[in-house]
Amino acid sequence: xxxxxxxxxxxxxxxxxxxxEPLDEGSISRISGLAREVVEKALEQLVEERSSSSxxxxxxxxxxxxxxxxxxxxxxxxxxxxxxxxxxxxSRAALETLSIIAYSQPITRAEIEAIRxxxxxxxxxxxxxxxxVKEVGKKDAPxxxxxxxxxxxxxxxxxxxxxxDLPKLDEIERERFDIDADAASREIEPNA
Numbered sequence: 001x002x003x004x005x006x007x008x009x010x011x012x013x014x015x016x017x018x019x020x021e022p023l024d025e026g027s028i029s030r031i032s033g034l035a036r037e038v039v040e041k042a043l044e045q046l047v048e049e050r051s052s053s054s055x056x057x058x059x060x061x062x063x064x065x066x067x068x069x070x071x072x073x074x075x076x077x078x079x080x081x082x083x084x085x086x087x088x089x090x091s092r093a094a095l096e097t098l099s100i101i102a103y104s105q106p107i108t109r110a111e112i113e114a115i116r117x118x119x120x121x122x123x124x125x126x127x128x129x130x131x132x133v134k135e136v137g138k139k140d141a142p143x144x145x146x147x148x149x150x151x152x153x154x155x156x157x158x159x160x161x162x163x164x165d166l167p168k169l170d171e172i173e174r175e176r177f178d179i180d181a182d183a184a185s186r187e188i189e190p191n192a
Contacts, residue, residue: 008034008042009049013059013068022065022156063156072159097123098132102154102166106136106147124148132157 011032016023025043029036043059043066050058050071060069070078090098100115101107112120127133136149150163160166 005038005042005045008032008038009046012039012042013046016059016066016068017057019067022063022067022152024065028066060159061161062159063152067156069159075159093123094126098127098150098154101127101133101148102150102163103169105149105163106139107149108139108145108147110145112148 011034012028015028015031023031025036025039028034028043029039032039034042046059049055056070056074057068058071060067062069069075070082096116097112097120100112104111104115109120109124112124124133131151131153133148133154134151135146137147138144139147154160155162
């Protein structure tokens with residue numbers, strides 16, 4: 001006998017509609033008053049119902065939690081008008097720099113520049129300002145250069161549940177990232 005959680009799924013759907021930030025299962029449990037196990041089962045039911053229906057919205061695991069978002073095929077038609085209202089679109093250079101960080105994190109500025117072949121100072125300031133990347137530590141190398149990685153805002157911007165959801169690189173792309181990053185780490189010399 002399959003357990004139906006129609007009322008619970010409807011309650012969770014309403015919570016996701018009303019909240020502006022992603023919520024994890026624990027937060028949904030606290031807000032709804034439902035047990036975490038019930039929340040997880042109701043989310044599964046909601047995802048299944050919404051994926052096989054003609055509804056325009058679906059629960060989406062993104063940025064470390066759940067949101068109610070337009071279905072991916074509809075989002076393509078809607079994102080120009082409704083996506084990131086006050087943010088400018090990311091330029092090709094910003095996307096290239098961001099992809100290098102996403103696939104190679106943690107990574108230093110010098111390693112990014114070795115892969116891109118140009119200075120990334122202004123691009124890094126832009127991405128830090130947009131909170132798409134952040135400082136994640138210091139590399140154990142001469143000069144202790146800062147390492148960068150992506151943020152939850154990055155995951156939300158690209159509608160990803162985690163960094164593991166990034167498209168896979170082909171062999172040539174992987175080699176480019178590996179070879180160039182290795183060269184950059186050998187080239188880093190502190191300015192005394």
